Amino acid sequence: MVQYNFKNITVVPNGKDFIDIILSRTQRQTPTVVHKGYAISRLRQFYMRKVKYTQTNYYDKLSTIIDEFPRLDDIHPFYGDLLHVLYNKDHYKLALGQINTARNLISKIAKDYVRLLKYGDSLYRCKCLKVAALGRMCTVIKRVAPSLAYLEQIRQHMARLPSIDPNTRTILICGYPNVGKSSFINKITRADVDVQPYAFTTKSLFVGHTDYKYLRYQVIDTPGILDRPFEDRNIIEMCSITALAHLRAAVLFFLDISGSCGYTIAQQAALFHSIKSLFMNKPLTIVCNKTDLQPLEGLSEEDMKLVMEMKAEAMKTVIGQGGEPTDDQGVLLTMSTLTEDGVIAVKNAACERLLDQRVEIKMKSKKINDCLNRFHVAIPKPRDQKERPPCIPQAVLEAKAKQAAEKEKRKTEKDLENENGGAGVYSASLKKNYILANDEWKEDVLPEILDGHNVYDFIDPDILQRLEELEQEEGLRQAEEVDDDFEMDGKELTPEEQQALAEIRKKKSLLIQQHRIKKSTAESRPIVPRKFDKDKQFTTRRMGRQLSALGLDPSKAIDRARSRSRGRKRERSPDNDGGDAMDMDVDTPNKRLRMRSRSRSRSVSRPPGEVVPGEGFRDSAQKVKAQKLAKKSSKKRNKDARRGEADRVIPTLKPKHLFSGKRSSGKTDRR
Amino acid sequence: MRIEKCWFCSSAVYPGHGIQFVRNDAKIFRFCRSKCHKNFKMKRNPRKVKWTKAYRRLHGKDMTQDSTFEFERKRNRPERYDRNLTENTLKAIKTIDKVRSRREAKHIETRKKGKKAQLMREAVKELEQSISLVKAPSVLEEDKSYTLPKIKVKVSQAEAKNQPMEE
Numbered sequence: 001m002v003q004y005n006f007k008n009i010t011v012v013p014n015g016k017d018f019i020d021i022i023l024s025r026t027q028r029q030t031p032t033v034v035h036k037g038y039a040i041s042r043l044r045q046f047y048m049r050k051v052k053y054t055q056t057n058y059y060d061k062l063s064t065i066i067d068e069f070p071r072l073d074d075i076h077p078f079y080g081d082l083l084h085v086l087y088n089k090d091h092y093k094l095a096l097g098q099i100n101t102a103r104n105l106i107s108k109i110a111k112d113y114v115r116l117l118k119y120g121d122s123l124y125r126c127k128c129l130k131v132a133a134l135g136r137m138c139t140v141i142k143r144v145a146p147s148l149a150y151l152e153q154i155r156q157h158m159a160r161l162p163s164i165d166p167n168t169r170t171i172l173i174c175g176y177p178n179v180g181k182s183s184f185i186n187k188i189t190r191a192d193v194d195v196q197p198y199a200f201t202t203k204s205l206f207v208g209h210t211d212y213k214y215l216r217y218q219v220i221d222t223p224g225i226l227d228r229p230f231e232d233r234n235i236i237e238m239c240s241i242t243a244l245a246h247l248r249a250a251v252l253f254f255l256d257i258s259g260s261c262g263y264t265i266a267q268q269a270a271l272f273h274s275i276k277s278l279f280m281n282k283p284l285t286i287v288c289n290k291t292d293l294q295p296l297e298g299l300s301e302e303d304m305k306l307v308m309e310m311k312a313e314a315m316k317t318v319i320g321q322g323g324e325p326t327d328d329q330g331v332l333l334t335m336s337t338l339t340e341d342g343v344i345a346v347k348n349a350a351c352e353r354l355l356d357q358r359v360e361i362k363m364k365s366k367k368i369n370d371c372l373n374r375f376h377v378a379i380p381k382p383r384d385q386k387e388r389p390p391c392i393p394q395a396v397l398e399a400k401a402k403q404a405a406e407k408e409k410r411k412t413e414k415d416l417e418n419e420n421g422g423a424g425v426y427s428a429s430l431k432k433n434y435i436l437a438n439d440e441w442k443e444d445v446l447p448e449i450l451d452g453h454n455v456y457d458f459i460d461p462d463i464l465q466r467l468e469e470l471e472q473e474e475g476l477r478q479a480e481e482v483d484d485d486f487e488m489d490g491k492e493l494t495p496e497e498q499q500a501l502a503e504i505r506k507k508k509s510l511l512i513q514q515h516r517i518k519k520s521t522a523e524s525r526p527i528v529p530r531k532f533d534k535d536k537q538f539t540t541r542r543m544g545r546q547l548s549a550l551g552l553d554p555s556k557a558i559d560r561a562r563s564r565s566r567g568r569k570r571e572r573s574p575d576n577d578g579g580d581a582m583d584m585d586v587d588t589p590n591k592r593l594r595m596r597s598r599s600r601s602r603s604v605s606r607p608p609g610e611v612v613p614g615e616g617f618r619d620s621a622q623k624v625k626a627q628k629l630a631k632k633s634s635k636k637r638n639k640d641a642r643r644g645e646a647d648r649v650i651p652t653l654k655p656k657h658l659f660s661g662k663r664s665s666g667k668t669d670r671r
Numbered sequence: 672m673r674i675e676k677c678w679f680c681s682s683a684v685y686p687g688h689g690i691q692f693v694r695n696d697a698k699i700f701r702f703c704r705s706k707c708h709k710n711f712k713m714k715r716n717p718r719k720v721k722w723t724k725a726y727r728r729l730h731g732k733d734m735t736q737d738s739t740f741e742f743e744r745k746r747n748r749p750e751r752y753d754r755n756l757t758e759n760t761l762k763a764i765k766t767i768d769k770v771r772s773r774r775e776a777k778h779i780e781t782r783k784k785g786k787k788a789q790l791m792r793e794a795v796k797e798l799e800q801s802i803s804l805v806k807a808p809s810v811l812e813e814d815k816s817y818t819l820p821k822i823k824v825k826v827s828q829a830e831a832k833n834q835p836m837e838e
Binding site: 437467500 | 672673674683685738739742743744745746749750751752753754756757759760761763764765766767768770773774777791794795797798801802804805806807809810816817818819820821822
């Protein structure tokens with residue numbers, strides 16, 4: 001049986017949906033293919049299976065419904081009554097009864113038709129029987145559909161009922177509408193009940209939980225009750241009456257002494273007296289709410305009298321529990337939920353009384369003896385009759401007294417905040433308690449960043465001293481700099497020397513350039529020999545110029561050079577020249593002469609483009625043509641950088657730039 | 672609030688600027704702008720990227736060691752507030768800044784002009800050694816100076832006679 005949690009009831013399907021579910025399941029889970037030609041037993045079996053399967057499904061589903069819905073007589077009377085109040089016991093029972101009959105009917109139908117199917121003689125007959133069986137079952141369900149809908153609604157509502165444990169410590173709040181019950185529960189628990197100025201804002205029971213002395217208490221907020229005869233009460237009021245009647249709880253009866261709920265104290269007192277029978281055996285506390293509007297002392301005579309009557313009634317409950325008969329501390333209390341004045345006191349009083357009552361009851365029950373047997377409090381036996389009270393030194397007592405006094409007098413920061421306008425308006429001064437050398441500095445604002453530096457990085461107690469050192473150093477440095485500047489004017493070159501230097505550099509670079517050209521060409525190309533002097537580099541004029549640039553007199557050197565090249569005149573010079581000339585004479589006089597004259601005459605006489613006939617050609621024209629043809633044939637080869645006809649070398653077989661890359665459009669077949 | 676240093680270019684990151692990257696080994700990299708951040712993501716070494724302070728310091732373009740750098744040190748223990756000390760510090764920051772910037776400018780100046788003396792010496796040496804390329808040794812013996820030789824031009828007698836008439 002479900003205790004107090006109705007959330008686990010399975011969903012009750014709609015009538016139509018129910019039928020659809022079952023029938024589609026039958027179609028899916030049983031074999032579907034059957035032919036005329038099968039054996040008759042097979043046909044019968046086929047259709048019987050379908051009927052039985054459908055019946056089983058219906059039976060299962062309806063059984064779950066019947067089992068899961070609570071039976072009102074088997075659950076706690078509080079829930080029984082609550083469900084009765086909400087859903088009408090009879091209607092509920094009827095619905096469940098109908099489901100039960102439906103279940104039985106379906107079973108009967110299935111049994112009958114299975115019996116008939118046993119004697120079916122053809123496929124068609126069996127099929128008709130099966131159709132009839134399923135049809136009748138579905139009709140039964142269709143007839144029961146309204147009950148199913150009703151049960152579904154109940155289920156949804158039940159799932160939302162507050163989970164109240166009827167056996168644990170509970171505090172019940174009751175009273176007229178609009179007296180402040182929901183505000184109270186909002187204050188002491190985390191429940192968030194609607195609080196509105198109109199009556200009957202709370203329409204059902206609400207549960208909150210609160211703690212007291214390490215125990216958890218349920219606090220139940222009820223809808224307001226009006227003073228009416230029992231029979232005229234509506235469902236909402238009945239909820240609260242039910243709760244009052246069945247739950248073993250401490251009751252807080254709320255009284256609005258300011259009358260702002262719209263009902264006078266007399267009316268509220270009348271209500272109290274009409275339901276006081278429900279307060280039997282429950283620790284009752286009268287709570288006067290809304291004291292901020294009307295303090296208890298300011299009540300009129302009659303009202304005071306009424307309140308005292310109620311208190312007297314409440315006292316009776318105290319006495320009835322076997323508690324202290326003269327303890328009226330927790331019986332009549334005042335509070336204001338708006339200013340939160342006395343709220344905690346009320347809660348504590350109610351919890352305390354409930355706890356006492358429960359402990360009393362437990363002590364009186366039989367079970368307690370088992371527990372009592374298990375503990376034993378050891379009390380040491382006194383050695384002698386000497387009194388030994390606890391020893392507290394005087395200083396400690398004084399300090400404690402002083403602390404207590406201080407605590408009352410000290411002004412907390414929170415008080416300060418409240419004085420100066422509250423949380424949003426006042427911001428506490430955090431610098432108040434700083435310990436500084438000079439108290440004037442407390443409110444100083446220190447810049448954190450200056451000129452792109454963090455000021456904190458520079459703070460140093462010796463900073464002045466170091467700064468002085470730095471300044472001295474800087475002074476010294478500046479003096480040195482001035483000295484350095486003077487030394488800088490050193491030697492300088494005169495303009496003539498600069499000119500000479502420029503010339504030297506120019507000549508050097510020229511030499512280097514020429515050398516580079518020579519070096520690069522000499523390895524790969526034949527060099528033109530000196531005698532075919534194309535650039536006219538080796539003329540005497542040039543030599544003369546260069547020598548005079550060096551500062552020497554070139555005339556003698558020019559003469560000598562010229563005399564040597566022009567066919568020799570025998571100059572009888574007295575110096576080394578004669579010696580050399582003699583040597584030359586001795587070796588090869590004639591040969592030299594002949595070579596010189598012939599080569600000179602030959603090179604001068606023929607123009608460069610002339611082709612001499614010979615070598616097998618008829619005349620110059622033919623030879624020219626032959627030369628042209630030879631040139632033409634080799635021109636292409638030269639352009640391909642081939643050394644000759646037979647040169648078929650491919651330097652790179654697959655140059656990357658010809659074989660790689662994508663086309664933006666088109667194929668890459670040809671490159 | 673602190674002004675941090677950009678890990679890549681060593682410039683100042685003011686509050687509210689830049690990006691801070693925390694690596695899995697809990698090392699924090701702060702960047703002043705996305706340029707530095709992107710360079711970092713490309714795994715570039717700031718010591719090789721010309722415009723960063725790291726490069727400049729490493730290659731001697733900017734001043735590296737100086738007593739003015741000693742003043743600015745990250746202190747972990749806070750000092751108790753003292754108004755006079757703070758005043759002095761704020762003034763000191765300004766003077767230190769001035770001194771430091773002057774020294775840095777000097778450093779760059781010396782760097783840029785330093786070569787004059789050396790070039791002069793090289794020029795003189797070259798002139799002495801290679802003067803023979805433009806001046807024949809015999810001429811050099813007569814005229815010891817390191818200048819270009821005077822080119823002697825033969826003036827004919829006829830011309831000499833004509834000169835007084837032209838004048």
